[in-house]
Amino acid sequence: MTFLFMVKGVGIGFRRDIADEIIGMVNPSPNFIELAPENWIDMGGYWRAKLDEAAEKYPISLHGLSLSIGSPDELDFDFLKKIKAFIKQYDIKIYSEHLSYSKCDNAHLYDLLPIPFTQDAVIHIAERIKVVQDYLEMPLAIENVSYYTAVAAEMKEHEFISEIVNKSNCNLLLDVNNIYVNAFNHGYNTKDFINNLPLEKVSYIHMAGHEKVADDLIIDTHGEAIIDPVYELLKWVYPKLNNSPVLLERDFNFPEINELKRELTQLHKITNQEEVDA
Amino acid sequence: MLKPETINQQSKLAQYSRTGEKQDLILSNPQHVFQYRRLVFYVVLGIMQQAFPIAQKAIGIESFKALVNEFFNSHNCKTPQVWKLPLEFCNWFKTSNQVDLNPSYLSELLYFEWLEIEVHTQKDTSTEGLMPFQGNAISSLRLNPYLKSINLNYPYHKFLPEEWLSQKAEYPMVIYRGVSDFKVHFMAVSKFGLGVIQFLLQTENLTLGEFLEILTQQNNEAQSENLQKQVLTFFNQLSHKGILFEASK
Ligand SMILES: [Fe+2]
Numbered sequence: 001m002t003f004l005f006m007v008k009g010v011g012i013g014f015r016r017d018i019a020d021e022i023i024g025m026v027n028p029s030p031n032f033i034e035l036a037p038e039n040w041i042d043m044g045g046y047w048r049a050k051l052d053e054a055a056e057k058y059p060i061s062l063h064g065l066s067l068s069i070g071s072p073d074e075l076d077f078d079f080l081k082k083i084k085a086f087i088k089q090y091d092i093k094i095y096s097e098h099l100s101y102s103k104c105d106n107a108h109l110y111d112l113l114p115i116p117f118t119q120d121a122v123i124h125i126a127e128r129i130k131v132v133q134d135y136l137e138m139p140l141a142i143e144n145v146s147y148y149t150a151v152a153a154e155m156k157e158h159e160f161i162s163e164i165v166n167k168s169n170c171n172l173l174l175d176v177n178n179i180y181v182n183a184f185n186h187g188y189n190t191k192d193f194i195n196n197l198p199l200e201k202v203s204y205i206h207m208a209g210h211e212k213v214a215d216d217l218i219i220d221t222h223g224e225a226i227i228d229p230v231y232e233l234l235k236w237v238y239p240k241l242n243n244s245p246v247l248l249e250r251d252f253n254f255p256e257i258n259e260l261k262r263e264l265t266q267l268h269k270i271t272n273q274e275e276v277d278a
Numbered sequence: 279m280l281k282p283e284t285i286n287q288q289s290k291l292a293q294y295s296r297t298g299e300k301q302d303l304i305l306s307n308p309q310h311v312f313q314y315r316r317l318v319f320y321v322v323l324g325i326m327q328q329a330f331p332i333a334q335k336a337i338g339i340e341s342f343k344a345l346v347n348e349f350f351n352s353h354n355c356k357t358p359q360v361w362k363l364p365l366e367f368c369n370w371f372k373t374s375n376q377v378d379l380n381p382s383y384l385s386e387l388l389y390f391e392w393l394e395i396e397v398h399t400q401k402d403t404s405t406e407g408l409m410p411f412q413g414n415a416i417s418s419l420r421l422n423p424y425l426k427s428i429n430l431n432y433p434y435h436k437f438l439p440e441e442w443l444s445q446k447a448e449y450p451m452v453i454y455r456g457v458s459d460f461k462v463h464f465m466a467v468s469k470f471g472l473g474v475i476q477f478l479l480q481t482e483n484l485t486l487g488e489f490l491e492i493l494t495q496q497n498n499e500a501q502s503e504n505l506q507k508q509v510l511t512f513f514n515q516l517s518h519k520g521i522l523f524e525a526s527k
Contacts (some may be wrong), residue, residue: 038359044402045424046460066358072285079358104292107354110325110363111318113291120281126332148314149307152287187308 004015005059007032007094010267011247013222014060016019018250019050021257025055028264032046032059034247041082060095061204061247062087063173067132070101070115070125071144075132076250084136094174096141096204096243099125101159115145117160126167133170141204143173144197146220148180154266157182171203176234177207177226177249180275181210182224194237202241207234207267208249223253226263235270240246295319321360322350329364330391332483336439345376361399363456366522368392381478383442384430390434393426397455398462401425404456406524411517413510417524419478424431424455425521427467427475435464454517465519477523484525486513 009031018116023035033054040051056061066079087095100112115121133140144161159248165172176199183190209224226248234246246267290301294311295318305311323344326346334342346367353370357363368388371377377385386517403423411419430449432442451473452465467475478484493509494502516522 041359043361043399044414045398045400045455047399048402049460065360070288072280074286076358101288101292103358105289105354107292107296107356108356109292109318109362110321110355110360111295111314112366113288113295113325114313116284116287117283118284120279120284124280125481134356148310151306151307152293152304153286185310219313 005091005093007059007061008243008245008272010264011058011245012264013063013247013249014051014054015251015254015255016047016050017252017256018260019047019054021134021260022026023050023054025082025257027260028261028268030248030264031134032138032155032245032247034061034249035159036065036219037062037083039084039095041086047215051141051253055090060090060092061093061245062092062096063143063247064095064097065110066102068101068108069097069128069132069140070099070121071103072101072124073103073106075133076103077122080132080135087136087138091271093138094141094173094204095138096143097135098145099142099164100145100147109240112145114145114151115160116147116151117153117155117157119154120161122126122160122167126214129164129170135169139203141171141173143175143206144178144182145175146178146185146210147244148185148217148219150186157186158193162196162198165198165201169200172198172201173204173206174199174202174237175206175208177206177208177210177230178220180227180230180233181220183275184218185216190233191236194211194233199237199240200242202244205234205244207246207263209232219228220254223252225255225259226266231270234267234272238270239273243271280371283302319347319350322346322355325360325363326367329367329395330388332391333387335385336387336442337380341380345371345380346376348376361395363390364395366394371396381443383434384432387434390428390430393428393453394462397424397453398460399425405410405523408457408523409525411485411513411522411524413513414524415490416485417527418483418485418527419489420483420523421475421478421526422454422457422521422523424457426453427451427472427476427479428453429472435466441520452521454519454521463519465521470508474509475510475516481484483525483527486524 011029011032014035098112102109164277178192191256207226208222209226210218211221290303294301295314298315323346349370356376400513428451433449437445450467454461
């Protein structure tokens with residue numbers, strides 16, 4: 001039973017628009033599903049029943065939205081208490097969050113704002129991650145986020161991420177698409193960037209599509225198919241990692257389910273080190 | 279400890295994203311910072327449009343957008359769960375000066391639309407032991423646990439928006455979720471029916487016998503006989519709709 005409910009292999013984001021399709025998905029079916037706890041905690045009725053149906057079938061990983069680990073505001077322990085109860089209820093082994101902030105001056109913003117890459121922020125965030133990990137009695141995986149402008153940066157992004165991961169001893173959620181997006185938007189080399197991260201701490205991977213909205217800007221939309229260079233980057237980095245589970249993120253503009261299956265198959269091939277047809 | 283300058287920059291970026299008002303930010307790509315304002319505002323607007331489709335249609339998209347903008351500027355959103363934000367919007371609207379600037383039905387309409395969400399998403403409670411109401415005098419009367427009642431002042435369900443103000447009256451309504459199909463249903467009831475439901479909501483586990491006795495005590499004999507008949511007909515209707523159940527006491 002425990003083995004069956006491990007999060008490994010290739011999973012997909014569990015979204016309402018495609019909930020039934022995901023529950024009924026075969027050839028391939030996802031090995032696990034990922035969801036945002038904020039969207040399901042305290043919810044009853046139709047959607048709770050759908051979640052429970054999915055939970056019967058797939059192991060679940062959590063990818064949070066509102067913890068706001070990079071915020072100057074205090075941590076919200078009422079919220080963490082609910083997260084902890086949800087983790088227990090659904091026997092969840094992976095909880096990840098964004099290395100960003102979504103709450104400030106006591107107001108939630110419901111999106112991911114970039115944190116200043118500064119030494120004081122490193123110390124502040126590493127401390128908070130430790131507090132969260134202690135409270136939840138499990139490791140937290142922190143995701144490298146995409147950003148469209150750096151704010152008051154005093155250090156490089158990879159230094160910022162690495163120092164936080166090392167100081168807090170948390171795991172790293174490597175979002176390969178975000179690296180591609182940031183490398184394009186901020187003019188750096190994806191492979192150099194990855195080589196500078198603590199890859200031994202990677203416990204989980206995100207793959208997604210994006211949208212180029214201007215000559216000098218890509219937006220991380222999760223509304224398009226994964227592009228080949230992002231597959232290539234995963235193929236390059238995956239052997240350096242510890243067989244981490246890979247998640248296909250698709251949040252809107254949903255295609256036919258066969259399209260998503262095709263993406264899952266591609267990801268399976270990469271994680272099994274098979275040749276990929278572009 | 280965060281340095282004051284770090285906090286200041288974070289606060290300014292958040293402020294800019296909330297209001298769209300230019301802030302003194304140190305940015306590597308200042309030409310792209312507006313993406314944050316756009317992304318943040320459209321998340322909130324999207325949630326509100328989904329929650330309040332009737333209100334948006336009634337006052338028009340532009341007015342609705344301006345209202346959401348005003349809300350997001352002036353209100354500190356408290357819930358970490360964005361799907362609960364429409365309730366904060368209702369409460370903010372009720373106490374803001376926007377009430378006077380908008381049609382007099384708007385506050386009620388927002389709340390009415392929220393009730394549908396509230397009932398639809400209400401946490402599950404046990405319905406074990408609930409049986410269809412059969413008129414058994416010693417069983418306790420039990421309402422559908424996913425039910426809200428409201429005495430509307432305007433007929434959103436009956437007339438076009440242009441006619442709402444001129445049709446101001448009382449429109450009692452019950453909103454409830456099917457116990458097994460999870461669907462939200464609306465039922466227009468009489469004022470008497472609303473009174474009965476609100477009485478049942480306030481009392482716990484009353485039997486049908488006890489309920490009818492209270493009815494008799496409060497009215498004279500001729501009235502009560504008539505009322506008893508009315509109540510039983512109403513209860514059968516409620517039972518048929520999945521609103522009223524009974525359970526052994
Ligand atoms: Fe991601």
